[in-house]
Amino acid sequence: MSLLQVEGLTKRFAGLTAVDDINIELGEREFLGVVGPNGAGKTTLFSIISGQLAPSEGRIVFDGVDITGWPADKVARAGLVRTFQLMRPFESMSVLDNVAIASHRLHRSRRDARRHALEVIERVQLERYVHAMSGSLPTAGLKRLELARALALEPKLLLLDEVLAGLVPAERAPMIELLRGLHADGLPVMFIEHIMAAVLALSERLLVMHEGAQLAFGDPHEVTRDKVVVEAYLGEDYA
Known part of the structure; x- marks a missing residue:
């Protein structure tokens, strides 16, 4: 069953469309990765889902309840909790x-x-x-x-924004194991990350964003072989 449903989620800032018609579902025990180049709209997507920003269009359903436009504190009390890349x-x-x-x-x-x-x-x-x-x-x-x-x-669902950023390789492996353990204990996770080895090690499905839009969504190994994804984000060296 779906724990989170995002339907047609869009965010505009004046003439800029930062998030453009995102549609995803996340299962009750799923680990979902979100990748894309800097400026793709990943963190803005998290900010909308977690209530820091109101969407311009679209709908968010969490645990069977429409939470579209709820403030961040109410979203967190409902069990949808996020971390921030900039720790304060x-x-x-x-x-x-x-x-x-x-x-x-x-x-x-x-x-x-x-x-x-x-x-x-x-x-x-x-x-x-x-x-x-x-x-x-x-x-x-x-x-x-x-x-x-x-x-x-x-949390009933944890959103992680680049939890591995700034860590040296020797520090990443223990953090990956910690996240794997949390997920094994039943915690659904949606996470933004640039380190593809970690993304592939943890994700059950993968969302790729580019210029605010949804470029691909599905099995991580299939998505990362997609020619459009390689050209827009991963680069030919990855392929």
């Missing part, structure tokens, strides 16, 4: 307190929120930094903190 934790607060703030949405007492936060921190393997100030974390730690804050909201 509360730098003068500890990792624990950063995650506990998110946990307070579901756990009203301070004690329960902190207990849940500790569970999430352990899940993303940040225990060694639990009492460290967030501003002192390396990039890999900040990526895991961003993920932890999203998981603390107990």
